[in-house]
Amino acid sequence: xxxxxxxxxxxxxxxxxxxxxxxxxxxxxxxxxxxxxxxxxxxxxxxxxxxxxxxxxxxxxxxxxxxxxxxxxxxxxxxxxxxxxxxxxxxxxxxxxxxxxxxxxxxxxxxxxxxxxxxxxxxxxxxxxxxxxxxxxxxxxxxxxxxxxxxxxxxxxxxxxxxxxxxxxxxxxxxxxxxxxxxxxxxxxxxxxxxxxxxxxxxxxxxxxxxxxxxxxxxxxxxx
Amino acid sequence: xxxxxxxxxxxxxxxxxxxxxxxxxxxxxxxxxxxxxxxxxxxxxxxxxxxxxxxxxxxxxxxxxxxxxxxxxxxxxxxxxxxxxxxxxxxxxxxxxxxxxxxxxxxxxxxxxx
Numbered sequence: 267x268x269x270x271x272x273x274x275x276x277x278x279x280x281x282x283x284x285x286x287x288x289x290x291x292x293x294x295x296x297x298x299x300x301x302x303x304x305x306x307x308x309x310x311x312x313x314x315x316x317x318x319x320x321x322x323x324x325x326x327x328x329x330x331x332x333x334x335x336x337x338x339x340x341x342x343x344x345x346x347x348x349x350x351x352x353x354x355x356x357x358x359x360x361x362x363x364x365x366x367x368x369x370x371x372x373x374x375x376x377x378x379x380x381x382x383x384x385x386x387x388x389x390x391x392x393x394x395x396x397x398x399x400x401x402x403x404x405x406x407x408x409x410x411x412x413x414x415x416x417x418x419x420x421x422x423x424x425x426x427x428x429x430x431x432x433x434x435x436x437x438x439x440x441x442x443x444x445x446x447x448x449x450x451x452x453x454x455x456x457x458x459x460x461x462x463x464x465x466x467x468x469x470x471x472x473x474x475x476x477x478x479x480x481x482x483x484x485x486x487x488x489x490x
Numbered sequence: 491x492x493x494x495x496x497x498x499x500x501x502x503x504x505x506x507x508x509x510x511x512x513x514x515x516x517x518x519x520x521x522x523x524x525x526x527x528x529x530x531x532x533x534x535x536x537x538x539x540x541x542x543x544x545x546x547x548x549x550x551x552x553x554x555x556x557x558x559x560x561x562x563x564x565x566x567x568x569x570x571x572x573x574x575x576x577x578x579x580x581x582x583x584x585x586x587x588x589x590x591x592x593x594x595x596x597x598x599x600x601x602x603x604x
Contacts, residue, residue, distance in 0.1 A: 268514070268604040270603070271602070272602055275504075275600055277598060278595070278597050279500055279597065280596065282499075282503050282506075283499070361492055361495050362495060393492045422528060
């Protein structure tokens with residue numbers, strides 16, 4: 267008969283990942299690399315927004331992109347035309363990236379001369395919110411067709427984001443999307459969240475977003 | 491699919507713990523799950539059963555989930571109330587200035603090893 271022992275663990279399921287994420291963040295700060303974790307549901311316009319963002323910032327920074335998807339390299343092919351350094355990460359069926367996968371991705375990207383890395387996370391509003399990737403800042407995109415009630419339905423995602431981009435504002439006249447309610451619901455979950463309405467297709471609002479990101483990257487590099 | 495990813499994550503963690511404690515196998519894992527964490531217990535149990543068969547260390551390991559009720563604190567009137575029933579708005583003073591006291595936990599409490 268084998269001896270049975272009880273081991274007390276008493277730690278969050280995510281504690282291990284949180285620790286790795288903190289280590290990665292500290293390492294990135296030392297190296298002066300700013301990592302933006304970009305999250306959203308599928309089809310909200312992450313890749314289009316990313317392309318516009320690279321266009322706006324390519325003269326200021328050397329930019330790297332990590333495309334995380336369950337499968338395919340469609341997004342990486344699109345982004346590779348932008349002049350940014352791109353790497354495609356496959357999560358092998360997993361619905362999110364964790365700190366370890368992010369670290370491996372950064373190693374593959376070779377960030378030596380890179381100032382800003384954008385991690386395009388798996389399109390999903392649930393799991394990516396729970397796994398800290400080690401990013402300097404978290405951003406999410408909520409697109410108008412998804413509806414203004416999403417902050418109520420996916421509270422964790424909105425509570426961990428530093429900035430929320432409300433995308434596709436060019437189609438506002440065709441949807442029952444209430445921008446004031448959207449702001450109210452986001453701030454209910456996260457009073458600190460910066461909200462920027464944009465349209466990645468027409469370029470509206472992209473300047474404000476690029477300014478915010480430029481400032482954050484500069485602050486990060488000044489404190490490294 | 492979220493729950494299955496979480497199961498893998500727990501198993502990876504516990505593999506390290508088992509190794510550190512020189513355990514040959516794990517027979518039981520006890521988790522604490524808050525009422526408003528984003529994990530659904532039945533999916534978690536199904537994912538566990540499937541994944542446990544594929545890893546020797548966890549073969550036959552029982553998963554016990556202890557539920558923690560969700561409680562919200564109101565800044566407006568200082569009272570607490572059950573989160574699931576009333577949500578974000580305080581039922582006593584209708585203030586939206588409320589925050590979760592407990593209920594989003596997802597902890598590994600203890601494991602039984604041999």
